[in-house]
Amino acid sequence: MAEPFPLEPSLWAATAPAPAPTPPLDESTAADVCVIGAGYAGLSTALHLAERGVKTVVLEAYEPGWGGSGRNGGQVIPGLKYDPDELVEKFPERGEELVAFAGGTADAVFDLIARHKMDVPHVRAGWIQGAHTPDAIEAVRRRAEQWAKRGAAAEFLDKAATERHLGTAQYDAGWLDRRGGAIQPLAYARGLARAALEAGAAIHGQSRVTALARNGGRFTVTTERGAAVTAEKVVVCTNGYTGDLVPKLRQTVIAPNSFQIATRPLSDNIRKSILPEGQVSSDIRKLLLYFRLDHAGRFIMGGRGPFREPESAADWAHLERVVGKMFPQLKGEPIEHRWCGRVALTRDFLPHLHEPEPGLLVDIGCMGRGVGLQTAMGQRMADYVATGDKRALPFPLVPIRPLPFHPLHKAYVSAIVAWHRMTDGGVKAAA
Ligand SMILES: Cc1cc2nc3c(=O)[nH]c(=O)nc-3n(C[C@H](O)[C@H](O)[C@H](O)COP(=O)(O)OP(=O)(O)OC[C@H]3O[C@@H](n4cnc5c(N)ncnc54)[C@H](O)[C@@H]3O)c2cc1C
Numbered sequence: 001m002a003e004p005f006p007l008e009p010s011l012w013a014a015t016a017p018a019p020a021p022t023p024p025l026d027e028s029t030a031a032d033v034c035v036i037g038a039g040y041a042g043l044s045t046a047l048h049l050a051e052r053g054v055k056t057v058v059l060e061a062y063e064p065g066w067g068g069s070g071r072n073g074g075q076v077i078p079g080l081k082y083d084p085d086e087l088v089e090k091f092p093e094r095g096e097e098l099v100a101f102a103g104g105t106a107d108a109v110f111d112l113i114a115r116h117k118m119d120v121p122h123v124r125a126g127w128i129q130g131a132h133t134p135d136a137i138e139a140v141r142r143r144a145e146q147w148a149k150r151g152a153a154a155e156f157l158d159k160a161a162t163e164r165h166l167g168t169a170q171y172d173a174g175w176l177d178r179r180g181g182a183i184q185p186l187a188y189a190r191g192l193a194r195a196a197l198e199a200g201a202a203i204h205g206q207s208r209v210t211a212l213a214r215n216g217g218r219f220t221v222t223t224e225r226g227a228a229v230t231a232e233k234v235v236v237c238t239n240g241y242t243g244d245l246v247p248k249l250r251q252t253v254i255a256p257n258s259f260q261i262a263t264r265p266l267s268d269n270i271r272k273s274i275l276p277e278g279q280v281s282s283d284i285r286k287l288l289l290y291f292r293l294d295h296a297g298r299f300i301m302g303g304r305g306p307f308r309e310p311e312s313a314a315d316w317a318h319l320e321r322v323v324g325k326m327f328p329q330l331k332g333e334p335i336e337h338r339w340c341g342r343v344a345l346t347r348d349f350l351p352h353l354h355e356p357e358p359g360l361l362v363d364i365g366c367m368g369r370g371v372g373l374q375t376a377m378g379q380r381m382a383d384y385v386a387t388g389d390k391r392a393l394p395f396p397l398v399p400i401r402p403l404p405f406h407p408l409h410k411a412y413v414s415a416i417v418a419w420h421r422m423t424d425g426g427v428k429a430a431a
Pocket of ligand 1: 036037038039040041042059060061062063064065066067068069070071072073074075076077207208209210237238239240241242243245257258259260290302340341342343366367368369370371372373374
């Protein structure tokens with residue numbers, strides 16, 4: 001596998017507060033629970049376990065937030081890829097419970113930031129999903145109605161209202177979900193790490209796990225330097241950066257990079273013309289485009305790029321073209337940061353929880369929307385690990401089922417990407 005793109009070129013690494021120290025694991029140790037991977041899922045699990053008094057050790061290959069959690073768009077979006085009514089249909093027994101969980105995932109983030117007084121630039125002004133075709137308009141109308149029916153502050157936006165909120169005439173309609181908002185994602189990952197440490201968890205960066213074995217009633221989790229953690233239970237939270245620790249797990253997802261670019265802070269005049277009320281936005285396309293301003297007024301645009309790891313600035317050029325078309329006032333604005341990170345996509349577009357053997361819990365498949373989801377999932381996984389009560393888990397535990405012909409998926413996804421580029425409805429140049 002190619003070495004993944006580093007964290008440092010990201011806007012977030014350039015602007016986040018310093019991390020709490022998380023030294024490598026130098027000596028073997030014992031714990032009740034060992035968590036592998038320090039993204040939102042692993043850190044939230046560790047925080048909530050430690051708050052229950054469970055002795056928890058987190059092992060991370062690089063540093064907390066190094067994966068998707070430190071690189072994402074920072075758009076806090078409640079809900080899953082499915083609409084509430086679809087979820088109820090898919091999960092007849094616990095559908096409304098799952099809808100309530102999904103609808104509360106943004107609360108989980110903003111509550112934790114407030115409760116732990118995290119140093120995280122954030123604003124909770126809502127999330128807007130733009131629609132660009134007649135079918136897409138009906139889809140966002142349905143979505144807004146279904147959430148509003150369940151008490152969420154959600155509203156359909158007609159073309160004029162969408163344009164007024166977004167600052168681009170690109171979309172024919174949209175919906176505004178006021179539960180959503182924006183965070184500095186790496187600051188949030190570091191905030192979670194700090195909170196977990198303060199609650200009593202141990203976190204070790206630069207401690208890639210290279211082997212996971214059961215010896216009698218306990219697991220031995222060995223790191224690349226040789227030191228190991230023995231633990232009664234293990235939680236694997238490696239998502240788009242999953243390797244071969246758990247047999248066949250990597251083959252259950254495809255893990256393409258999502259690409260982003262950021263300008264320098266915009267002048268006040270230009271800033272006021274884009275997302276003037278502070279919302280964040282991602283659209284309904286299959287290859288979705290997402291954009292926002294950061295706390296200093298930089299414009300950030302994200303979207304799909306090549307499947308392979310990027311090789312030069314040219315791999316982000318398509319996003320620069322999109323920015324110029326959607327927001328002509330930004331044409332020629334210098335791009336100061338270009339970065340990307342891996343998301344994990346499952347075959348049914350749902351996150352997957354696995355328990356390949358008792359005591360080993362796996363969470364994978366964020367579907368590119370995991371700021372709220374993985375935070376809330378961590379809370380629930382901690383409840384389950386501490387109590388053994390399966391009802392704490394929002395999703396059923398499912399068997400690990402590799403995607404057929406997994407090695408061919410790169411070629412397959414590249415073809416699908418090319419297809420969607422043609423059929424998704426191109427980005428229109430502004431009038
Ligand atoms: C570019 C991009 C933009 C996105 N935008 C948004 C957005 O705006 N809103 C949203 O809701 N979601 C977004 N997402 C998705 C979101 O970032 C993820 O869903 C979320 O961060 C996943 O968290 P996680 O803890 O599951 O995994 P990650 O944060 O990816 O963490 C996995 C960790 O596991 C570690 N690891 C892997 N193998 C090992 C090992 N053997 N030993 C030790 N550690 C290991 C990795 O180093 C990594 O730190 C985006 C993702 C990307 C990449």
